[in-house]
Amino acid sequence: SQKIEQNSEALNIQEGKTATLTCNYTNYSPAYLQWYRQDPGRGPVFLLLIRENEKEKRKERLKVTFDTTLKQSLFHITASQPADSATYLCAPPMFSGGYNKLIFGAGTRLAVHP
Amino acid sequence: GAVVSQHPSWVICKSGTSVKIECRSLDFQATTMFWYRQFPKQSLMLMATSNEGSKATYEQGVEKDKFLINHASLTLSTLTVTSAHPEDSSFYICSAPLDRSWNQPQHFGDGTRLSIL
Numbered sequence: 001s002q003k004i005e006q007n008s009e010a011l012n013i014q015e016g017k018t019a020t021l022t023c024n025y026t027n028y029s030p031a032y033l034q035w036y037r038q039d040p041g042r043g044p045v046f047l048l049l050i051r052e053n054e055k056e057k058r059k060e061r062l063k064v065t066f067d068t069t070l071k072q073s074l075f076h077i078t079a080s081q082p083a084d085s086a087t088y089l090c091a092p093p094m095f096s097g098g099y100n101k102l103i104f105g106a107g108t109r110l111a112v113h114p
Numbered sequence: 115g116a117v118v119s120q121h122p123s124w125v126i127c128k129s130g131t132s133v134k135i136e137c138r139s140l141d142f143q144a145t146t147m148f149w150y151r152q153f154p155k156q157s158l159m160l161m162a163t164s165n166e167g168s169k170a171t172y173e174q175g176v177e178k179d180k181f182l183i184n185h186a187s188l189t190l191s192t193l194t195v196t197s198a199h200p201e202d203s204s205f206y207i208c209s210a211p212l213d214r215s216w217n218q219p220q221h222f223g224d225g226t227r228l229s230i231l
Binding site for chain 2: 004044
């Protein structure tokens, strides 16, 4: 079955540094992949989408890469700020029953310290 | 931007009670909505796909008679947890895409924290 793996350990970094989060997937080949941010007690918020033919996507301080050979996506936050502290979820889709259903990883909790 | 509103945000009730959760798309029409459940420190698990005007489709292992879904309009889907028990306590979240295009992001509600005593 399809499996999404994110580093379940919390990532602690110093303000101003670059945070790099990893998402690995197995047993399927998604055409694209989405990244979301989730704050405690809230629903996820969409950040970026990257297609299989795109190696890299940027949005302000965020950068996502997608390596279909390694079956891996990396999510980078440059010049990190304490406000970036949250859980980040990787979500490739699975087409099933006529719908693109997102399969979520467990998420990586990022803590940015002043 | 697209907004999805979920109500209530928090509910505590006794075992055996049925609880209804509403999910509304405020500024767009959602022919499809998704319902998820999330346990502490775990990922969102898709429970079912809600379709306006037709029956919901449930993921494997989700009891359709336990979790009743109604999508009676293009802006409202409801999830009713029937005869809830403590093991049903969880964080329930709904989402909707703007349309069924293959690459649309999901817009999520802020979830409902359900606690069954």
